[in-house]
Amino acid sequence: MDWLKHPIPKPDQNYQQAAIKRQQQLTKPSRSLGDLEQLSIKLATLQATNTPSVDNIWISIFAADHGIAETGVSAFPQTVTAEMVKNFVHGGAAINVLAKQHQAHLEIIDVGVASSLIDLDIIHQKVAFGTANFLTQPAMPEKQLALALQAGKDAVSRALVKHSQLFIAGEMGIANTSSAAAIACHLLEMNARQLTGAGTGLDSSGIRHKASIIQQALDKHKKTITTPFAALQYLGGFEIAALTAAYLTAAQHQLPVLVDGFICSVAALLATRINADIKPWLIYAHQSQEQGHSVILKALDAKPLLSLNMRLGEASGAAVAIPLLRSACALHNQMATFAQAQVSES
Structure with missing residues (x-):
């Protein structure tokens, strides 16, 4: 897993300065496009x-x-994961609709x-x-962790071959909010009650049960988990490991990443x-309704x-x-400057 520790280049500040200068020359009051200006500057910088x-x-x-699904932490049975994968293949999920709308691979x-x-x-x-039930044992041995991480790296490699300009990752897995919440609690040294949410739709009683299971697991593994990789191995899921590796690989190759919701933010x-x-x-694309996501974003x-x-989930957010990113780019690239439009500057 040494490749995960390869250096990540710093964005080129020359392009950042050039983008800032262009924004100042466009036919609009300074900063009048608000966050869209900052978004275009960031994309110009990251894409050099x-x-x-x-x-x-x-x-x-x-x-x-x-x-961990066997402990009753999800409102849906585990069979839904496979059923939803089939739905993805048949084009019936939200992400299918959105990917088609935006002509994304x-x-x-x-x-x-x-x-x-x-x-x-x-x-x-x-x-x-x-994975194994992390309430009673580590979610995965180290060899399995390495394979899951490799899957994330391979996905980015395929994106790079196609000269992709933006990488988005998503996830599907019943009970993966439990895994993500457990990892986040460990990393942020917080109690499970603070970060455990409804997931697929648990009621208040279900959320309390879910938080109790997560806290028991945290207490069990607390002394053993000493690194981020150990947190993945003991509390994680294969898809969360793949997400984490994909983000690191994309950054190593200077490919901007748009991060989805709670689970993806925990991987980030x-x-x-x-x-x-x-x-x-x-x-970061959006703040989800899942309890704890605002805490993760703040961290x-x-x-x-x-x-x-x-x-x-499933990268839908x-x-x-x-469209916000595309609008930011279009405005940055296509608006006239004061000089071009012969408009007086302040």
Whole structure:
């Protein structure tokens, strides 16, 4: 797993200064486009170009199951993971609709679904048929962790071959909010009650039960988990490991990342603990309705683009934010300057 520790380049500040200068010359009052100006400047800086663009977008959805589901922490049965993967293949999920709308490439990767999906037209990198129950034992041995991380790296490699300008990752896995909440609680040294939410739709009693299970697991593994990788190994899911590795790999190759909701933000938090230099390469799409997401975003010092009370996952929130990025780029590239329009400056 040494490749995960490869250096991450710093964004080119020359392009940042050039983008700032252009924004100051466009026919509008200074900062009148607000966050859209900052978004275009960021994209120009990360892409090292004077004309930022997000026409070529790559979306990877990682699917996996969790042993912790057997403790009743989800409102849906584990079979839903495989059923939703089939729905992705048939084009019926929200992310299918959004990817088609935005003409983004969409791929589905099985990194650990607890069913055989060999007949489906997806990327097959199954590590195992779901993780172990992290209430009683580590979620995965180190060898499985390495394979899950490799799946994330491979997804970004495919995006780079196609010269993608923006990378989006999503997830599907019943009980993965439990895994993400456990990881976040460990990293932020918080009690499970503070970060445990409804997930797929638990009622208040279900949330209390879920928080109790997570806290028991945290107490059990607390002394053993000493690194971010150990947090993944003991509390994580195969898809969360893949997400973390994908973000790190994208940043290593100077590919901007648009981060989805709660689970993806926890993976981003993990990635920043592995290498803090990743931070400039991450753009946060939205603040989800899931309890704890606002805490994660605050810990990341992140300002999300949207807040629409979404909690679907599968990269849907990130996909909804794509038009904002495209609008920011269009305004930056196509507006006239004061000189071009012969408009008097202040």
